[in-house]
Amino acid sequence: MAYQQSSQSKNQAIEQKWQTIWEKLNLYQAKDFNKRPKQYILIEFPYLSGDGLHVGHVRSYTALDALARKKRMQGYNVLYPIGWDAFGLPTENYAIKTGLHPREITKQNIKLFKRQLKSLGLSFDWSREINTSDPKYYKWTQWIFLQLFKKKLAYQAKIPINWCPKCKIGLANEEVISNKCERCGAEVLRREQKQWMLKITDYAERLLKDLEKVDYLDKIKTQQINWIGRSEGTNVKFKIAINNQQSTINNQHIE
Structure with missing residues (x-):
């Protein structure tokens, strides 16, 4: 038992040493204006909960990390960023449960998640770390919404x-x-x-057709098809007797 503990301590010391060196060297940082071919690899940024990472995070992040490392070895300039999905239900629910301010919860959880991810040795580009609750980030999501609003x-x-x-x-x-x-x-x-x-329904047909152009697994394409949906029918106008107005209804079975 004593030998196992000693061996584990040595392994942890070696891990920490090299992880510190990798970080100082910015080993996994994508280079701006580089002539090498580009490869962009994106994970779903984790929701911040007080429970920290779970095995599902490790499973998907490790798979894409292997891909990122492979592409670097093949000569690609790989952008593999990391960030925190800090808004939404998980943070709100945890704040209600604990009585802490969401800002403090976010700060604590980022520290926890960051420590856990770095201990896994994943090759993220930490120089591009983002936080969705940072005003410098969400001002752009607000800008995008305004453009959508202007275009109706x-x-x-x-x-x-x-x-x-x-x-x-x-x-x-x-x-x-x-x-x-x-x-x-x-x-x-x-x-x-x-x-x-x-108004995503305006683009439903285009989204469905463009699935033929992407190299997705068949089961993923089926999920997308079911999510997007296809609705074909005839618009029928009905006169409302009470106020003499009309109501338009789309009927898929006009017969």
Whole structure:
């Protein structure tokens, strides 16, 4: 047992030594304005929760890390960035649970995730680390939304949502467990509420056709096809007798 502990301590010391050297050398930093062929490899940035990384993170990040290393060995200038998905439900729920401010939670969790990822020896380009809750980052997501709005691709519409009458908030499907609010346990209602929408349906046919051009696994293409969906039908106008107005409905089975 003593030998095992001593051996483990030596291994950890060796790991730490070389990880420090790699970081000082910026070994995995993509070079700007380099003449080598470019390769961009992107992972899904992790949600920041107080639990830290799980085996699913390690599984997917290790697979792409192997690809990034292979491409570097083949002479590519590889951009393999890392960042933190710091907005959204995980951070909000953890803040409610612990009573801590989301900003403090984000700061603590970034420190935890960063330590864990670096200990794995993954070859991320840390010089391009991003944080989605940083104003310098999200000003650009706001800019993108404004461009969509100007082009009339972002609009407001009344749609059915999951509503918690106790928390008085709309819930994502993931927050509804057996028709109850995940936070407070209240019965979830369906109600119409005005929401911001993106007119992605205008591009459904193009997205479906372009799947033929990409080298995806068949099961991934099937997932995309099911997600995008295809709706073909006929617009039928019905006259409303009460107020003499018309309502247009798309019917897939006009017969």
